[in-house]
Amino acid sequence: MAQLNVNIDKLKLANPVLTASGTFGYGFEFDDFIDVNDLGGIVVKATTEEHREGNKYPRMAETPHGMLNAVGLQNKGIKYFRDEIYPKLRKYSTNVIANVSGSTVESYVAVAREMNQLDHIPAIELNISCPNVKEGGMAFGTSCASAQEVTKAVREVYDKTLIVKLSPNVTNIADIALAVEESGADAVSLINTLLSMAIDIRTQRPVLSTITGGLSGPAVKPVALRMVWQVAQAVKIPVIGMGGITNAEDAIEFLLAGATAIEVGTANFIDPQVTVKIINGINEYLEHTGCQSVNEIIGALKTK
Amino acid sequence: MHTKKQILDLQVIKHTSLNDHHAVLTCTSEKKLPTLLAGQFAEISAGDTAGTFLRRPFSIHDYNKDENTVSFLIQIKGNGSAIIGSLQPGEYMNVILPLGNSFSMPAQGEKVLLTGGGCGVAPLLLLAKSVIAAGASCDILIGARDEDNLMETEELSELGTLFTTTEDGSEGIQGFVTDHPVMQELKENYSKVYSCGPDPMMKAVATIAEASGVDCEVSLENTMACGIGACLCCVTETTEGHKCVCTDGPVFNSKELKWHN
Ligand SMILES: Cc1cc2nc3c(=O)[nH]c(=O)nc-3n(C[C@H](O)[C@H](O)[C@H](O)COP(=O)(O)OP(=O)(O)OC[C@H]3O[C@@H](n4cnc5c(N)ncnc54)[C@H](O)[C@@H]3O)c2cc1C
Ligand SMILES: Cc1cc2nc3c(=O)[nH]c(=O)nc-3n(C[C@H](O)[C@H](O)[C@H](O)COP(=O)(O)O)c2cc1C
Ligand code: FES
Numbered sequence: 001m002a003q004l005n006v007n008i009d010k011l012k013l014a015n016p017v018l019t020a021s022g023t024f025g026y027g028f029e030f031d032d033f034i035d036v037n038d039l040g041g042i043v044v045k046a047t048t049e050e051h052r053e054g055n056k057y058p059r060m061a062e063t064p065h066g067m068l069n070a071v072g073l074q075n076k077g078i079k080y081f082r083d084e085i086y087p088k089l090r091k092y093s094t095n096v097i098a099n100v101s102g103s104t105v106e107s108y109v110a111v112a113r114e115m116n117q118l119d120h121i122p123a124i125e126l127n128i129s130c131p132n133v134k135e136g137g138m139a140f141g142t143s144c145a146s147a148q149e150v151t152k153a154v155r156e157v158y159d160k161t162l163i164v165k166l167s168p169n170v171t172n173i174a175d176i177a178l179a180v181e182e183s184g185a186d187a188v189s190l191i192n193t194l195l196s197m198a199i200d201i202r203t204q205r206p207v208l209s210t211i212t213g214g215l216s217g218p219a220v221k222p223v224a225l226r227m228v229w230q231v232a233q234a235v236k237i238p239v240i241g242m243g244g245i246t247n248a249e250d251a252i253e254f255l256l257a258g259a260t261a262i263e264v265g266t267a268n269f270i271d272p273q274v275t276v277k278i279i280n281g282i283n284e285y286l287e288h289t290g291c292q293s294v295n296e297i298i299g300a301l302k303t304k
Numbered sequence: 305m306h307t308k309k310q311i312l313d314l315q316v317i318k319h320t321s322l323n324d325h326h327a328v329l330t331c332t333s334e335k336k337l338p339t340l341l342a343g344q345f346a347e348i349s350a351g352d353t354a355g356t357f358l359r360r361p362f363s364i365h366d367y368n369k370d371e372n373t374v375s376f377l378i379q380i381k382g383n384g385s386a387i388i389g390s391l392q393p394g395e396y397m398n399v400i401l402p403l404g405n406s407f408s409m410p411a412q413g414e415k416v417l418l419t420g421g422g423c424g425v426a427p428l429l430l431l432a433k434s435v436i437a438a439g440a441s442c443d444i445l446i447g448a449r450d451e452d453n454l455m456e457t458e459e460l461s462e463l464g465t466l467f468t469t470t471e472d473g474s475e476g477i478q479g480f481v482t483d484h485p486v487m488q489e490l491k492e493n494y495s496k497v498y499s500c501g502p503d504p505m506m507k508a509v510a511t512i513a514e515a516s517g518v519d520c521e522v523s524l525e526n527t528m529a530c531g532i533g534a535c536l537c538c539v540t541e542t543t544e545g546h547k548c549v550c551t552d553g554p555v556f557n558s559k560e561l562k563w564h565n
Contacts, residue, residue, distance in 0.1 A: 025534040032309040045536075053546055060527045060537035064354040067529055071536045074546060217357060269530035270349070270359060272400070273311065 002286035003293035004279065006040070006260050008238045009161040009186035011095060011123050013040035013261055016294055017251065017279050020242050020265030021045055021099035021125060021165075022071065023216075026085055027092060033272035038279065040261060041095030043125055044085075047115075049107040051077040061198040061207040066217030066244070067266060068198055070210040073101050078111045082118065090120045097163070101127040105153050108140075113157040122160055126151065126185075129167030129192035141167035141192075144179035155184035163240065166190040166231070168220075173227045174234035181235045189240035189263065190231060191224045217266040218244040225257055232258025232299060246274065248281020255282075258299040307338045309532065311400050314374065316391045322377075322455045326423060327389045328365060330375040331397065337374055340367040341406035342431035343523055343555045346376070347531035349398040350387040359400065360384040361528050361550070363427040363500075374401075377455065379423040403531050404554050407431055407498055407521055412439035414495040418464070419481050419509050420446045421501025425455050427523055431498060432463035443467065443494070447481035447505070450474045482508045490516040499523070503563065510558035520558040524549050 004015035019027075021043040027036045036042060054074025061068040075081070081098075089096050098121050102108035108126065115124050128141035128150055140146045151164055164180040166173055168191035177188050193214025198207040206212075224243020232239045241259030245251050246267040254262045267274045282294065291297060314331035321327050347359035366375040378389035391397055407427075410416050416435060420428045425446050435442045442464040448454045451474035460466050468476030469484050477484050482505075490497060490513055499509040500523040513520035526538040526549040533551035540549050541562040547553065 022536075023530075023534060025532075029530075029532050029534045033311065054536065054539070057539055057541075058527055059539065060529050060535070062355075062358050062529075065357055067358060069529070069535065069537055074536050074539070266529075269535060270352075270357070271311075272532065 002283050002291055003295075004283060004286075006294060006298070008123070008163070008240065008260060011041075011161045013095060015040045015279050016255065016259075016261040016282070017275050018043055018097070018240065018261055018263045019268065019275060020263040021127065022069075023265040023268050026089060027096070028088070030268070030272055034276050036092055037094045039094055039275055041097055042092070043097045043099055043263060044089070045075060046073045046099045046101040046127055047075055047078055047081045047111055048073055048101050048103075049078055049110045051075070051080065056209040058207060058209055059213075061213070063196075063198055063215065064219060066215055066219030068196055068208060068213035068215055069193070070208045070213035072210070078114045082114055086118055086120070095122055096120060097123045097125055099125045099127050099165070100154075105150050108150050109153050109157055112154045116158050116160065123163055124158060124160070125163040125165050125189055126154055127165050127192070129165050129169075141165075141176065142170050144175055147176050148179045148183045151180045151183035151185055161186045163187040163189050165192055167192050168223060168227055168243075169195045174230045177231040177235050181237050185237060187238040187240060187260075188231060188235065189242065191220070191227055191243045194220055194223065216244070218246055220244045221250060225253055228254055228259050229257040229301070245278070246270075248278045248285060251278050251282060252285055252297065255294065255297050256299070256301045258301070260298055307402055309400060309403065310335075310338055311398065312337075313396045313398055316393050316395050316397065317373070319392055323452050325380040326377065326453075326455055327380075328375055328377050328456075329389070329391060329397075330366075330373055332371075332373050337367070337369075337372055338402055339369070340364045340374060340402050340430075342434040343406040343427055344402040344404050345531075345554060346374075346399045346401035347403060347528070348376070348388050350384040353383070353387075355383040356387060358529055359531065360388060361403070361525075361531055362388075363523070363554075364402070364430055365426050366429050366433075377423060377426040400531060404550060405552070407434070407523075407555050409438040410435060410440040410496055414440045415493065416440060416442050416496045416498065417486065417490065417494045418442050418444045419497060419499045419501070420444075421481060421505040422448055422453060423455070424499075424501030424505070424523075425460070427500050428498075429456055429459055429463075432460060436463060443486065445469070445481050445484055445486055447471075447484075447501075480508065481505060482512060487512050490518045494518060496521070506558075507563050510561075514558060521555050522558050522561070523554045524556060525554070526550075
């Protein structure tokens with residue numbers, strides 16, 4: 001068995017495989033299929049300050065090798081999370097990371113402040129990249145100034161590991177990554193979904209109720225990989241890579257490109273056991289290539 | 305009671321073509337199948353092609369504990385159902401099951417009405433068998449475009465009195481299921497109505513049932529990505545806000561629903 005443990009700031013992961021927010025529920029949904037504690041950690045679905053009903057149906061469209069979603073951050077708000085969900089999450093011994101979303105700087109801060117009090121949540125992932133909410137969300141992640149503003153404000157109230165999740169819907173993602181690094185982020189994660197759309201030609205209407213939605217799944221992998229590589233070149237803080245990872249080979253590509261850990265999203269829908277298979281596959285690859293530790297392949301891409 | 309969800313490779317042992325776009329696949333598993341209840345469904349993989357990336361949800365059509373078999377009634381609609389619906393004996397399909405809640409069972413001695421439209425008959429076969437196993441009895445009312453699309457009539461007629469409607473009048477009463485006379489005397493004859501079919505049909509059945517003061521349970525369809533409550537893509541509007549069809553449903557009491565469109 002090769003050494004699979006990696007560190008993201010103060011966060012110690014037993015292996016580099018995490019789950020992507022919004023694709024793994026609160027973990028409970030997967031208890032029948034895997035031992036969630038086998039994972040490096042889980043990122044649970046987005047929490048906002050207030051209860052959100054999310055967008056209207058239809059919220060999903062399948063597209064070649066991927067899917068569009070327009071869930072719109074449906075959740076019951078931070079109070080409900082703290083009182084009803086958090087106590088149940090305490091059963092997991094692995095890292096439980098909260099995904100924090102908002103529509104104003106104040107609302108991000110309000111959620112982050114509450115999360116700071118919860119000792120079983122060692123890190124938050126600040127979602128400044130959701131394409132499915134009208135106000136806020138992705139808007140914060142598409143300019144350096146607003147990304148900086150929200151990161152700085154949250155940094156002031158949050159002491160533990162702060163991961164900022166970046167939007168791919170920008171001209172230069174490395175610039176945004178540098179801006180949040182400078183503002184106190186301990187790590188960046190990327191990519192969130194790509195703004196996209198699908199049309200039903202029989203009805204001549206958009207498939208999603210919101211017209212546009214977010215693309216995820218294998219279709220986005222080459223774009224995600226390129227962005228992870230660019231960001232890893234630019235920043236000194238750890239990078240968590242995601243976008244279309246469905247097997248160990250995909251995960252290894254992201255590690256080689258410079259990601260210290262990876263998140264698995266849409267692939268959980270097709271195979272609820274995929275995360276554990278990826279961990280085993282990474283181990284096999286390391287043993288096969290004679291590596292003692294996964295750290296030997298992180299950022300090991302040979303470009304010359 | 306929570307039955308552990310399983311990922312299984314099922315082997316098709318029988319393919320019965322019902323007409324040119326519907327088939328019943330009977331499958332077995334090397335491992336013992338978990339207990340499957342009427343109204344529950346499975347997420348079936350059609351293999352990873354460009355157009356069939358996600359699994360497809362299909363109701364449990366029949367389940368035989370002693371023979372360890374499960375069957376699905378598949379309507380060929382797009383790529384996914386075409387691949388799954390053309391599987392032949394000896395071939396395998398990967399499924400996740402059991403998913404979703406189930407129809408509630410009537411008390412012993414009660415009589416209920418099962419209504420189905422088109423391929424909405426899919427969950428009614430196991431439902432009728434379960435109702436009888438619970439010591440209750442049922443009548444079954446199914447409707448379709450034409451005679452050719454009235455499916456599983458022989459099997460269903462062994463489980464209760466079968467009434468039929470067709471839009472073109474080629475069999476049974478002409479019109480929709482709601483045009484059938486049994487729908488006019490619900491309160492007199494039945495303690496509960498169950499419905500599965502296109503939304504407008506279920507809505508019409510539920511409206512009549514509610515007006516007659518009879519409880520109505522409907523089985524909804526919705527586009528699903530995961531089928532296990534993880535993605536929140538499959539919501540329907542209810543009196544308590546958005547609920548997931550895959551975990552809170554697919555069976556709902558009609559009074560809970562604020563039917564979309
Ligand atoms: C709980 C449940 C039980 C069902 N039971 C049956 C059954 O017993 N027999 C049967 O023939 N059909 C059933 N359906 C409908 C069946 O799932 C769809 O017809 C099928 O997914 C269409 O896939 P396709 O690739 O052939 O079509 P496409 O139209 O090519 O599918 C494209 C995408 O839309 C989704 N989609 C399209 N229509 C539906 C729909 N009505 N419901 C859910 N997703 C849809 C597919 O999952 C896919 O992602 C059920 C649906 C649900 C939600
Ligand atoms: C249904 C769905 C819901 C999502 N919800 C969230 C969310 O609440 N917060 C967030 O930061 N990202 C969310 N995402 C984005 C994923 O976490 C991930 O960034 C993206 O899907 C790319 O990874 P993948 O291709 O492996 O799915 C969601 C994605 C999907 C498919
Ligand atoms: S299909 Fe994913 S929550 Fe229902």
